[in-house]
Amino acid sequence: MSLPQLRPRRSCLYAPGANAKALAKARELAADVLLFDLEDAVAPEAKIEARGAVIGALKGGGFGRKEALARINALSTPWGGDDIAGLAEAAPAGLLAPKVNSGEDVLALDELMSEAGYAPSCALWVMIETPLALLNIKEIAAASKRTRLAAFVMGTNDLAKDLRARQTGDRAAFQFALSVTVAAARAYGLVAVDGVYNDIPNTEGFIDVCRQGVTLGFDGKTLIHPSQIEPCNALFAPSAAEVEEARAVIAAFAASENAGKGVLKVNGKMTELLHLDEAKRLVAVSEMIEGAA
């Protein structure tokens, strides 16, 4: 329907809906996005109370520049439909839906959101975390043309379980899933957010997988602990060198002596018009991050 608004989504922190302390603390943290979770982080017996707590946290506001979303339960569970209906009054920035398998699933979620009275500006983000979602990824992404779908979030823990894959440091088993998800996101103008890293004290390992995510083209990463925010923000922000290079590309194409040219040499590198859009996007995101700092 509409392109997701350009803004930094480097760090997307999950906070369990059943953990009042985490919900309150999340407000103070420097994540770009908060994902208040009603799904995997909440036990079945705590689902309804957690929904109430998340509605309360969202209504309480005070998120500053952060986007606050809620992750709902799947529609195939006893809670998914009521999550959508109940959260409408709390006006989250969006809903994150798990276990999406097809374009039809996206249409169904979008329809339920419209019926429940969500503003058109309230986005739908979906988890890519099932083998079927990988096989149907184009159809899922294409559903964004008719719906409020705005972002893909990798669910690597669920994928590992369903694929019977091993979670190694190099994420060898996930390269196809990660790449095909970024490709589909880019083809349809969606945001792409990488999966979580479970080993909280292992900062080195975390930095390695953040770098992998950046290399693959992800906009940011989902996080499970406050200690992961700072390194993630730093690694997913355009580096000073990248911004400098992007500014040089923009300046070169704007120079009167280069008017009408499609290809130039900038700092010794072949630079084509195709690099200009990405340079402009990178500078814009960097300025937003600087402005927020």
Ligand code: COA
């Ligand atoms: N969001 C906000 N605050 C969090 C947080 C989170 N995800 N994880 C921890 N905190 C807070 C704790 O409440 C604690 O606050 P305090 O200093 O005011 O007491 C502080 O950060 C330090 O937490 P720590 O003691 O190191 O961790 P923990 O043992 O309390 O919690 C987890 C560990 C894994 C249970 C917790 O980090 C968590 O629930 N993470 C999110 C899990 C999730 O949502 N999973 C679903 C998606 S995969």
Ligand code: MG
């Ligand atoms: Mg999950």
